Amino acid sequence: METTSVVELAIANLLSPPVLAFALGLLAVAIKSDLRLPEPVYQAISIYLLLGIGIKGGVALRDSSLQEIWLPIVVTLILGVLIPLGAYVVSSWFTRLDAINRGALAAHYGSTSLVTFTAALVFIESSGQFAEGYLVTLLAILEVPGIIVGLLLASRARKGGIAWGESLQEVLSGKSIVLLVGGLAIGAAAGSVGFATIEPFFGGLFTGVLTLFLLELGIVAGRRLPDVKKTGWGLVAFGTLFPLVAGLAGVAGGLAAGLSVGGAALLGVLSASSSYIAAPTAVRLALPEASPGIYLTASLGITFPFNLIAGIPLYYWYAETLGGLIGWN
Amino acid sequence: METTSVVELAIANLLSPPVLAFALGLLAVAIKSDLRLPEPVYQAISIYLLLGIGIKGGVALRDSSLQEIWLPIVVTLILGVLIPLGAYVVSSWFTRLDAINRGALAAHYGSTSLVTFTAALVFIESSGQFAEGYLVTLLAILEVPGIIVGLLLASRARKGGIAWGESLQEVLSGKSIVLLVGGLAIGAAAGSVGFATIEPFFGGLFTGVLTLFLLELGIVAGRRLPDVKKTGWGLVAFGTLFPLVAGLAGVAGGLAAGLSVGGAALLGVLSASSSYIAAPTAVRLALPEASPGIYLTASLGITFPFNLIAGIPLYYWYAETLGGLIGWN
Amino acid sequence: METTSVVELAIANLLSPPVLAFALGLLAVAIKSDLRLPEPVYQAISIYLLLGIGIKGGVALRDSSLQEIWLPIVVTLILGVLIPLGAYVVSSWFTRLDAINRGALAAHYGSTSLVTFTAALVFIESSGQFAEGYLVTLLAILEVPGIIVGLLLASRARKGGIAWGESLQEVLSGKSIVLLVGGLAIGAAAGSVGFATIEPFFGGLFTGVLTLFLLELGIVAGRRLPDVKKTGWGLVAFGTLFPLVAGLAGVAGGLAAGLSVGGAALLGVLSASSSYIAAPTAVRLALPEASPGIYLTASLGITFPFNLIAGIPLYYWYAETLGGLIGWN
Amino acid sequence: MELTSRTVVTIVAESALESRLIGDLQTAGVPGYTVTPAHGAGVRGQREGDIQGGNIRIETVLPHDTAVAILSMLQEKYFSHYACVAWLSEASVVRGEHF
Amino acid sequence: MELTSRTVVTIVAESALESRLIGDLQTAGVPGYTVTPAHGAGVRGQREGDIQGGNIRIETVLPHDTAVAILSMLQEKYFSHYACVAWLSEASVVRGEHF
Amino acid sequence: MELTSRTVVTIVAESALESRLIGDLQTAGVPGYTVTPAHGAGVRGQREGDIQGGNIRIETVLPHDTAVAILSMLQEKYFSHYACVAWLSEASVVRGEHF
Numbered sequence A, B, C: 001m002e003t004t005s006v007v008e009l010a011i012a013n014l015l016s017p018p019v020l021a022f023a024l025g026l027l028a029v030a031i032k033s034d035l036r037l038p039e040p041v042y043q044a045i046s047i048y049l050l051l052g053i054g055i056k057g058g059v060a061l062r063d064s065s066l067q068e069i070w071l072p073i074v075v076t077l078i079l080g081v082l083i084p085l086g087a088y089v090v091s092s093w094f095t096r097l098d099a100i101n102r103g104a105l106a107a108h109y110g111s112t113s114l115v116t117f118t119a120a121l122v123f124i125e126s127s128g129q130f131a132e133g134y135l136v137t138l139l140a141i142l143e144v145p146g147i148i149v150g151l152l153l154a155s156r157a158r159k160g161g162i163a164w165g166e167s168l169q170e171v172l173s174g175k176s177i178v179l180l181v182g183g184l185a186i187g188a189a190a191g192s193v194g195f196a197t198i199e200p201f202f203g204g205l206f207t208g209v210l211t212l213f214l215l216e217l218g219i220v221a222g223r224r225l226p227d228v229k230k231t232g233w234g235l236v237a238f239g240t241l242f243p244l245v246a247g248l249a250g251v252a253g254g255l256a257a258g259l260s261v262g263g264a265a266l267l268g269v270l271s272a273s274s275s276y277i278a279a280p281t282a283v284r285l286a287l288p289e290a291s292p293g294i295y296l297t298a299s300l301g302i303t304f305p306f307n308l309i310a311g312i313p314l315y316y317w318y319a320e321t322l323g324g325l326i327g328w329n
Numbered sequence D, E, F: 001m002e003l004t005s006r007t008v009v010t011i012v013a014e015s016a017l018e019s020r021l022i023g024d025l026q027t028a029g030v031p032g033y034t035v036t037p038a039h040g041a042g043v044r045g046q047r048e049g050d051i052q053g054g055n056i057r058i059e060t061v062l063p064h065d066t067a068v069a070i071l072s073m074l075q076e077k078y079f080s081h082y083a084c085v086a087w088l089s090e091a092s093v094v095r096g097e098h099f
């Protein structure tokens, strides 16, 4: 792809079947349709996506040297600490939320969203770009620290603190981490020969399954939209502006760590996206006073659609432009 | 395919995996097996089929001009009004049902069956025939008017009438319409480039998934068979003879509107098939006095198997013969 | 493949994605993860595997002559009687179980495990070996007699005997038999032309879907592991040593019946594997006094992982070595 | 601990009715409700439920008067034509104001 | 509104028993029943349910005598060997003839 | 047949709480419990359940004292912050020693 305008990127993204299906989901809620993907199928698809993306990342990881990968990992860990701190501070500029609710937000924005990453991967691949396979490793790495930092920030405000043992156990043994890390190990052990036998399932079907999944996520997000009004415009501002900054940090960090344009764009997406699987569960259990009406609305009702529709091409454009400035190809 | 005898067509249809799986489902009920596809998976597959067929239709629709398509649409709308009227009248010749139950039947036969259409599509495609992609548009168009006409006919006999607002809302926002129309829009927007990314899922797997689905529908239909005895032979006669006429009307209308032989055969299938998703829900809620033991038995226990096993090749043969007469192909 | 050492075979097996996914499932239980494949999806996948393997077997069966197949069938029937008798006797050497519990074990080890067979098939195929397609027929044949013999053995010890009519009806109309036999019939009727239309679903995806299924079975087996300690080492010895003998009997019988090396290896796997779908249900209903904590633990917690991880390459090595001795290729 | 007595209304109906029933319950002023998927059979035998996902079982804990009002509403609008049964039972709760 | 008093029998059992239990309930003359999927644990611990889809919870509303007869039947045929528990509670219904 | 009287505690809570609740019930000494999937709405409205699989409905049959102890435990640990309601009702069982 030639250096492309941000508008062309945005249109290509908007017209991709997954994003269109997401829009259909939003629409279905608007016209009060009872359309839903059944819960067990939703769960199964999320297992499929996590394991599949893990395995593919593992196959790629096998060919990466430690030399190549240590700097991106360090940068990712730094992002995993700075982004939730940023979210905690920035959210106080836009909203009047107390420390516990801002800690909850920090846990969500510090962690990351598999589906946003997946949609970005599809976007990058279908526009013929390259991205390092070990980005999935960074996805797995970025899941956890943000949640811990967020809970730490909130726990200072919480009398009684937090049951850390229980909470950490729940995050680390949660299905996101088990499937991503397990998938990485499976992929690395099986290699591309082993992967070839399962490619039709975990490879070929991927975008199609993602389309079905985003239909349901459109419905889930659409049901959150009425809450957006209740929570006020401050949260909308936070949920759209903060990702713009976090995404820039991710892209810059990625380029600084030597990632390709596509890889830096993906690290931007990881940084800008906010968790809606691992973080909500952890926060719900560890911080029951924090209101799901705030953190889920922000994460799922505002930032997720924003990233899917506008953010992904934007962070790619960041990477292309910044990469051009510093003389990357 | 050369002009083929109706027997050859029938055999090719009978030996296709989807139809064989349907027969296996019937058999499983006969031997009292507890085999069932779990409900959530059944629901997910019907979403897959509706969305997939919608998207494929949309990709094809994009290449059709309004000029080419307006006449088939008009013909379809006419069929959508005439067929339920016909069902209402003809059912009184064969049965002693009251106006409400005949209105319910009219709603079912006036609407159409996705799975019958899908099986016909697979039949047409796997025998190497052409059919216009916009037939899916006609499928979506034919879903609704028949239900409305059927309810109208019944409402005249019903004291208190019908809660139209509620009923229409339920049909129009039901998953059949949302997914078909939404899929058409997604396909038209994404085009064949976008479709390529999801083709392995929505294209390649289609016949296989349909096979699994028909296994379950065979079970569902098989469980209706004992009721066929209870409802009497009049209903059996109606459920097999009426489709023969409606199918002929559809084929003739299709050829008159300029459809290809394959396209006209599909319009025949749409006309001859009776709904078992959208119509039952609408009728159950709007006409609670109508007996599901009658309309579901007719639609799912008689007409659906009949069309699947005998009707599809027959309507194709109609189209080929009639098309030959008028000098088509 | 050249004559390969048993170690190389074992490694190739261990590094295949399905086996790795099984290990991940075991690990997920060890770290107390709440990861589970939802029950309806698990059910649907087992339907998919049974039907798919049946259909593929049927397609292959169509090309087999009765002449070629009658001897393997007879050998299989003999194995179906001898193996449960053997299990009944051998289990008394290693454990102090009463006749009812040993009859229950006999029913499980006399029957066979679809998933072990499937994993072996994938192992054989992915190492480029040949195996007769009608092995699936043998799978279907081996399902039932072992259960009957096991129940017979137990019924002698049971006051009141067994409700044979009910039990047989339940086994023969159970989903394993219906789908395997039904699939064989569908495959034989549709042939390779019909199969081509569903190949992307039932063929291409097979190993990938199996991988997901084995993840869940790893979790199920892992949850049984704590019981292994309770039931004692005698059962562990039985659950690993008996398959080694039964597998040898199967391989030898297969070679004697004229099967290829790959085919004999698969008959070895069928003989060595123990049922965890059909037998448990039948035994639970017909022999309520038998303890599921014993038969399920042995079958699912010991023998299934053992076969998956070590047995499959071993039985293949048996076949290769024995086949070499008797001058087979 | 202070216990307050409340009535539980349990309704089993074909699942196509879910949204209508919930709407009517809310109109009747229920403080909350819980729905579980179900299947079953009654004196009237087979129904649409066969295809559309069986039955639902709705349970709502509330003051006795509202419970009786709900039964009347059900009798008027649902019992005669739909597959729908209901029964009342007694319960005690803490936090009476919640129910 | 006239309320009639009835008894609710609630049975929880491993799901493999579903069709047998339903058959026995029908033999005992229940006017209807409702089944919901369930899982759980009891004093006896682990069972086949682990693989075959857990438990089922059956609820049937009927006259007191039939309820007691069902308990006896369960005690005789199910309680000793199967994972199966049951309890009775009181309920009121309209349309007593339906139950 | 000898019937013993027991209390049924029914708890409805957001499903993320399942393992914690079960753990706390076991600590409180319940003889067994049955869980069914559910969804619903209460006075507090929307919650995390929206994504994570709705609610669960837990039922446990036990002696009255334990039942009251469980209610206190719920009030202390769950009612204030989580979507969680509970109620008691009366039941009779055979095999009193089982419950």
Ligand SMILES: Nc1ncnc2c1ncn2[C@@H]1O[C@H](COP(=O)(O)O)[C@@H](O)[C@H]1O
Binding pocket: D012, D013, D014, D039, D040, D041, D042, D043, D044, D045, D055, D082, D083, D084, D085, E030, E031, E032, E033, E034, E035, E059, E060, E061, E062, E098, E099
């Ligand atoms: N006596 C009963 N006890 C429990 N559930 C019942 C009873 N009668 C009916 N039901 C439930 O209510 C539904 C509708 O019953 P009916 O309207 O009699 O067909 C059935 O499918 C059962 O799930």
Ligand SMILES: Nc1ncnc2c1ncn2[C@@H]1O[C@H](COP(=O)(O)O)[C@@H](O)[C@H]1O
Binding pocket: E012, E013, E039, E040, E041, E042, E043, E044, E045, E055, E082, E083, E084, E085, F030, F031, F032, F033, F034, F035, F059, F060, F061, F062, F098, F099
């Ligand atoms: N006290 C109880 N309260 C509620 N459900 C129970 C109780 N005891 C057992 N159960 C249910 O009955 C099933 C079988 O119990 P058991 O026969 O004790 O293993 C369990 O899996 C639970 O679902």
Ligand SMILES: Nc1ncnc2c1ncn2[C@@H]1O[C@H](COP(=O)(O)O)[C@@H](O)[C@H]1O
Binding pocket: D030, D031, D032, D033, D034, D035, D059, D060, D061, D062, D098, D099, F012, F013, F038, F039, F040, F041, F042, F043, F044, F045, F055, F082, F083, F084, F085
């Ligand atoms: N009055 C009630 N009757 C039955 N279930 C209730 C009631 N109130 C609340 N629930 C259930 O408990 C859950 C939590 O309620 P709440 O804490 O009020 O949001 C709801 O989602 C319902 O499933």
Ligand code: NA
Binding pocket: A083, A108, A109, A110, A111, A112, A113, A246, A270, A271, A272, A273, A274, A275
């Ligand atoms: Na982030």
Ligand code: NA
Binding pocket: B083, B108, B109, B110, B111, B112, B113, B246, B270, B271, B272, B273, B274, B275
């Ligand atoms: Na029609």
Ligand code: NA
Binding pocket: C083, C108, C109, C110, C111, C112, C113, C246, C270, C271, C272, C273, C274, C275
């Ligand atoms: Na065996």
